[in-house]
Amino acid sequence: MANSKFEYVRNFEQADSLLPNTWIVVRVDGRAFTKMCAKYEFEKPNDRRALDLMNAAAKAVVSDLPEVTIAYGVSDEYSFVFHKSCSLFERRASKLVSTVVSTFTANYVFSWSTFFPDTPLSFPLPTFDGRAVCYPGIQNLRDYLSWRQVDCHINNLYNTTFWALIQLGDLGNKDAEKTLAGTLASDKNEILFSRFHINYNNEPEMFKKGSVVFRDYELVDPESHRVADEMDDIAEPARPSKSQSDKDRKRRSKARVVVEHLDIIKDDFWNRRPWILS
Ligand code: ATP
Numbered sequence: 001m002a003n004s005k006f007e008y009v010r011n012f013e014q015a016d017s018l019l020p021n022t023w024i025v026v027r028v029d030g031r032a033f034t035k036m037c038a039k040y041e042f043e044k045p046n047d048r049r050a051l052d053l054m055n056a057a058a059k060a061v062v063s064d065l066p067e068v069t070i071a072y073g074v075s076d077e078y079s080f081v082f083h084k085s086c087s088l089f090e091r092r093a094s095k096l097v098s099t100v101v102s103t104f105t106a107n108y109v110f111s112w113s114t115f116f117p118d119t120p121l122s123f124p125l126p127t128f129d130g131r132a133v134c135y136p137g138i139q140n141l142r143d144y145l146s147w148r149q150v151d152c153h154i155n156n157l158y159n160t161t162f163w164a165l166i167q168l169g170d171l172g173n174k175d176a177e178k179t180l181a182g183t184l185a186s187d188k189n190e191i192l193f194s195r196f197h198i199n200y201n202n203e204p205e206m207f208k209k210g211s212v213v214f215r216d217y218e219l220v221d222p223e224s225h226r227v228a229d230e231m232d233d234i235a236e237p238a239r240p241s242k243s244q245s246d247k248d249r250k251r252r253s254k255a256r257v258v259v260e261h262l263d264i265i266k267d268d269f270w271n272r273r274p275w276i277l278s
Pocket residue numbers: 029030031032033034035037042043044045046047048050051075076
């Protein structure tokens with residue numbers, strides 16, 4: 001096609017294709033949600049409506065993008081994992097991140113009234129930032145997800161104790177902070193139990209573990225399967241053929257997308273669902 005004399009400006013665009021054959025994680029995080037919580041009167045420490053809304057938006061992203069194999073969410077953040085063989089947008093970081101962020105945000109705003117029927121959305125509207133990081137092996141990827149889930153646990157135990165001291169113990173913010181300074185997990189469990197008769201283990205799974213979104217096929221007997229480890233990766237680095245990945249893509253786009261609150265640090269979750277990382 002004949003091009004105009006202006007066409008040369010395209011050369012100013014920077015290539016930003018992400019490293020091939022690596023797991024791409026796109027994490028979105030709510031902008032200034034500390035203020036959003038106050039403005040929309042989120043229940044502290046965990047507003048279930050807000051978490052359900054995050055999960056609905058994440059489910060829409062996973063359904064929309066069959067290249068996403070699993071997503072994990074806690075608080076105002078969600079991580080979306082693209083399979084290492086993903087070739088969407090030629091793996092261009094800006095395209096992947098912006099598509100995930102805008103799909104997520106659009107669905108979050110669209111579904112707001114379903115989860116907050118009595119709280120109309122107004123300005124400032126909820127927005128999210130996003131970033132992409134590549135992880136070269138399954139162990140790195142699992143460590144990334146474990147890192148987020150451990151973070152969820154640590155923050156939730158702290159927040160649950162902190163807000164119990166305030167809401168049930170009538171302490172001010174400063175005194176609650178002081179009470180918790182330097183305490184270990186066992187101390188927080190003890191404060192919850194002895195002062196407020198709260199057994200942390202009985203707190204809702206969604207609060208303790210966060211939310212996992214994935215495609216649900218038939219569960220596998222953990223004895224008969226094992227997730228491919230790094231050695232398998234080295235032995236068989238081949239990508240699926242084009243027609244095979246097209247078939248996989250179709251199959252994935254038809255599967256049911258579920259939201260669950262499970263331990264993704266231990267092997268069991270992965271061993272029972274070998275298709276997620278295969
Ligand atoms: P930034 O723009 O830098 O991300 P932020 O205010 O969003 O700023 P975060 O570190 O992302 O900072 O923290 C999010 C805040 O929102 C935390 O204080 C968290 O407790 C709160 N929050 C998120 N979701 C919920 C929820 N469902 N219920 C109650 N509080 C929530």
